[in-house]
Amino acid sequence: MPKPLRLVALAVSVAVAISSLLLGGAMVYGALFEGDPNWPGIGFEAIILVAALFGVGVGLNRFREGPAMALACVIGVVVVGSGLGRLTEVQNPAAVLTDAWFLARMAAGFALTACVAIAVVGRHPNGWKTLGIGLGLLGLLAAISIGVYTGRGLLSGGGGAAAAVGKTVFALVVVLLISALLCASVHYLVRAFELGRARDDAPPADR
Helix, strand or coil: CCCCHHHHHHHHHHHHHHHHHHHHHHHHHHHCCCCCCCHHHHHHHHHHHHHHHHHHHHCCCCCCCHHHHHHHHHHHHHHHHHHHHHHHHHHCCHCCCCCHHHHHHHHHCCCCCCCCHHHCCCCCCCCCHHHHHHHHHHHHHHHHHHHHHHHHHHHCCHHHHHHHHHHHHHHHHHHHHHHHHCCCCCHHHHHHHCCCCCCCEEEEHHH
16 A cells, blocks of 8 residues: 555544544543443444554554555444444434534544545556446436435326326336446446456456
């Protein structure tokens, strides 16, 4: 992994580790001195701290074999662990999505994801093009899905048998289109990262 990306990963991982120490320390203090134990939350913060230390290791170039895969594991632990950990505190899934600590951890996850994407996708000349196609299809999928959800009321109500048949056909076409876009976007996104494998076993470039 290039040094600039490792430095970003190092800075983000250190920040996550510090936040885990602060949150976990506050929970331990509450458990020991305030009679308000949150052992699941403490456990999640401990796991996140360990993951952040692995991220620090990547930043310090301690994982020369598969640093991107190591960071991907760190990202998964930080994002999922943060969501579950904050849920033990706020007790409301909707409130987790607006929790400042969770949003900060999500930002850290996005930063590390960017490091992984740049490191892996950039290895192949067609990597960014393939990733762009996948993201474009994903954006189109999101736009269509939002449009369908917004106009879902148009598919309900009366109008007779002919209208019912027309609405049914339209719904089937939309479902097929969304399914096709989902499959295509996932294919291109996976392909973009697949192209970034080591040169000796990477698939040939698309022509």
